Amino acid sequence: MTDPKFETLAIHAGAQPDPSTGARATPIYQTTSFVFDGVDHAASLFGLQQFGNIYTRIMNPTQAVLEERVAALEGGTAALACASGHAAQLLVFQALMRPGDEFVASTKLYGGSINQFGHAFKSFDWRVKWADPFDPGSFEAAITEKTKAIFIESIANPGGVVMDIAAIAEVAQRHKLPLIVDNTMATPYLCRPLEHGADIVVHSLTKFMGGHGNSMGGVIVDGGSFDWSADDRYPMLSEPRPEYNGIVLHETFGNFAFAIACRVLGLRDLGPAISPFNAFMILTGIETLPLRMQRHCDNALAVAKHLQGHDKVSWVSYAGLADDPGHQRMQTYTPKGAGAVFTFGLKGGYDAGVKFVEALELFSHLANIGDTRSLVIHPASTTHKQLADEQKISAGAGPDVVRLSIGIEDVSDIIADLDQALAKA
Numbered sequence: 001m002t003d004p005k006f007e008t009l010a011i012h013a014g015a016q017p018d019p020s021t022g023a024r025a026t027p028i029y030q031t032t033s034f035v036f037d038g039v040d041h042a043a044s045l046f047g048l049q050q051f052g053n054i055y056t057r058i059m060n061p062t063q064a065v066l067e068e069r070v071a072a073l074e075g076g077t078a079a080l081a082c083a084s085g086h087a088a089q090l091l092v093f094q095a096l097m098r099p100g101d102e103f104v105a106s107t108k109l110y111g112g113s114i115n116q117f118g119h120a121f122k123s124f125d126w127r128v129k130w131a132d133p134f135d136p137g138s139f140e141a142a143i144t145e146k147t148k149a150i151f152i153e154s155i156a157n158p159g160g161v162v163m164d165i166a167a168i169a170e171v172a173q174r175h176k177l178p179l180i181v182d183n184t185m186a187t188p189y190l191c192r193p194l195e196h197g198a199d200i201v202v203h204s205l206t207k208f209m210g211g212h213g214n215s216m217g218g219v220i221v222d223g224g225s226f227d228w229s230a231d232d233r234y235p236m237l238s239e240p241r242p243e244y245n246g247i248v249l250h251e252t253f254g255n256f257a258f259a260i261a262c263r264v265l266g267l268r269d270l271g272p273a274i275s276p277f278n279a280f281m282i283l284t285g286i287e288t289l290p291l292r293m294q295r296h297c298d299n300a301l302a303v304a305k306h307l308q309g310h311d312k313v314s315w316v317s318y319a320g321l322a323d324d325p326g327h328q329r330m331q332t333y334t335p336k337g338a339g340a341v342f343t344f345g346l347k348g349g350y351d352a353g354v355k356f357v358e359a360l361e362l363f364s365h366l367a368n369i370g371d372t373r374s375l376v377i378h379p380a381s382t383t384h385k386q387l388a389d390e391q392k393i394s395a396g397a398g399p400d401v402v403r404l405s406i407g408i409e410d411v412s413d414i415i416a417d418l419d420q421a422l423a424k425a
């Protein structure tokens with residue numbers, strides 16, 4: 001088929017009936033290891049002369065279908081699935097950074113990413129410099145000789161802010177740096193960052209991609225656009241690898257060398273592989289991604305409009321609202337909808353936030369987004385609690401802020417639950 005549409009790719013990309021059994025759904029290849037045809041076959045697999053399954057930590061057929069599918073949906077050259085969104089971020093930076101190197105990241109990020117970058121990465125001596133999400137100039141100002149990458153989210157946590165990806169990509173290109181975009185909140189149904197100048201896309205598949213709140217996973221998508229050999233800044237890609245007979249990954253693998261580096265150096269040696277079962281669950285979820293995302297967005301817009309008119313609500317931040325400061329960026333980057341996650345402020349502040357969350361019945365109070373179910377969290381008392389006060393506010397998680405992840409239930413039931421809890425807050 002020439003040029004299948006997104007909805008078709010979501011169901012078919014990467015998959016074919018199982019050659020030995022005819023199974024139509026992708027089987028769960030629940031095996032740790034794969035038999036070699038012979039000694040020569042084994043040697044060529046280990047030497048990267050030939051692709052093939054060796055051991056599930058490095059590659060597995062169920063995982064491979066998931067990778068091909070996400071690469072097709074994002075418009076990338078290749079992908080690597082792994083155990084979680086955080087694992088994907090770890091593998092990406094491990095391929096780019098040496099001790100003492102820096103990267104520039106937006107302050108508006110998932111709370112876990114702020115922790116990973118600001119604390120865990122310190123033990124590798126990878127240094128994050130924070131930039132103002134609304135000021136591309138602040139990304140530029142943070143760049144030094146040691147900078148190796150720029151990192152943003154397409155729709156940023158927790159406020160649902162749509163970023164000006166092209167403006168930041170322009171800064172990255174001018175400084176010959178790869179732009180990494182975390183596309184978890186938008187999914188490729190709403191936004192394809194590679195089309196706006198990103199070089200690498202990462203996801204927590206745990207959220208909307210899997211979509212049912214039942215399986216952890218992450219993925220790295222290689223945009224194939226970045227020249228890793230332009231200078232000596234990316235030795236993992238541009239210098240001979242002693243563990244693979246001196247091959248140079250960029251020279252050998254061209255426009256999918258980054259995905260290969262993350263697999264054969266990062267995943268192989270650090271080990272955060274996705275289980276075949278979780279790869280299967282997430283693949284199944286992706287088949288309905290277009291339907292689910294549209295319903296998520298339609299429900300979220302209806303809820304945001306309702307809250308805007310509520311007398312206990314002081315503000316609503318949802319880029320889908322016509323009067324939202326981010327509405328124009330939303331029309332550029334996520335024209336089909338502004339996603340399912342947004343924040344609003346309660347007039348009663350911190351205490352009202354706690355009471356409201358406890359009074360909800362249909363909504364589940366938990367630290368997740370992107371489930372079929374409607375979810376709620378009060379970031380100041382939970383996900384962002386460990387951050388300093390001004391970090392909380394700059395991350396969009398002040399004391400009055402409530403974050404919703406609107407599910408795909410009937411929207412009148414969602415609104416009724418919010419109303420009864422607001423009455424008690």
Ligand SMILES: *Cc1c(COP(=O)(O)O)cnc(C)c1O
Nearest residue numbers: 084085086110182184204206217
């Ligand atoms: C959840 C999340 C992550 C981390 O993913 P895990 O699968 O939980 O490791 C990263 N970025 C965003 C935007 C997320 O929502």
